[in-house]
Ligand SMILES: [Zn+2]
């Protein structure tokens with residue numbers, strides 16, 4: 001079969017890769033499509049990433065073969081399947097840190113979503129695979145995983161109705177946050193240097209949007225001068241942190257959703273302590289986050305299809321990566 005294989009030094013090549021064979025409890029999917037995620041790009045630009053590798057974890061596929069013992073899915077079913085699955089029973093899992101579970105980190109779709117066929121291991125089949133109903137498109141279904149990650153972040157940030165939240169970075173993830181935060185009853189301000197992204201965020205429900213400067217002013221007005229209860233960073237990394245500390249209210253919270261350039265937090269501990277600030281972060285999502293995200297997408301509560309601006313075949317994955325890195329694409333959807 002063909003796969004988009006990462007060969008190091010930023011190089012992605014469409015080449016032959018052994019088609020996975022499946023065992024007991026597993027599924028083989030014929031790829032229908034896979035979203036390109038910022039975390040895939042982070043691996044592509046990271047010189048320590050092991051090669052060869054096949055990325056992609058926002059997978060929609062059609063069941064092509066069913067392993068023995070699988071009775072819940074049949075050949076021809078359209079499903080979304082998540083990449084990582086926790087054990088559900090370790091110290092981490094029992095305390096809600098499912099994405100820190102050893103089994104979670106060890107599990108993955110084989111070889112990854114940027115391939116014609118994908119093996120879904122048995123735990124993923126049991127706990128993190130969802131049958132897509134006919135009214136939901138492949139493209140919409142591919143958002144279950146990223147939306148689940150955003151839901152987890154909104155919960156961990158302890159967002160409450162009446163809060164004011166600033167979303168920094170209005171890529172596809174920022175657009176999901178805008179919608180989830182509005183549903184949570186907050187006033188939402190989007191911040192992005194690209195003006196068309198701020199306009200789009202307003203279409204999706206943001207109360208205000210614009211550059212950092214515009215966003216800072218808007219959140220002050222919306223919060224009666226207190227400052228934002230929450231700042232959610234989907235991009236920009238450590239460089240934006242001093243700005244977030246300026247606009248967050250005393251006692252407010254800053255949520256790191258993405259890694260980023262700059263390994264250290266340039267924040268005086270004195271500020272953290274005296275102002276009782278909270279810094280939260282979330283990594284990936286749990287099976288219950290995925291189930292909730294699946295429900296929001298199948299019910300049409302969150303607009304996702306509009307976020308896909310570019311579609312590329314597997315063989316052109318590299319051009320999709322370039323579109324994302326240049327911030328021309330909001331979301332790239334990869335098809336076989
Ligand atoms: Zn993702």
Ligand SMILES: [Zn+2]
Nearest residue numbers: 087090093101
């Ligand atoms: Zn566990």
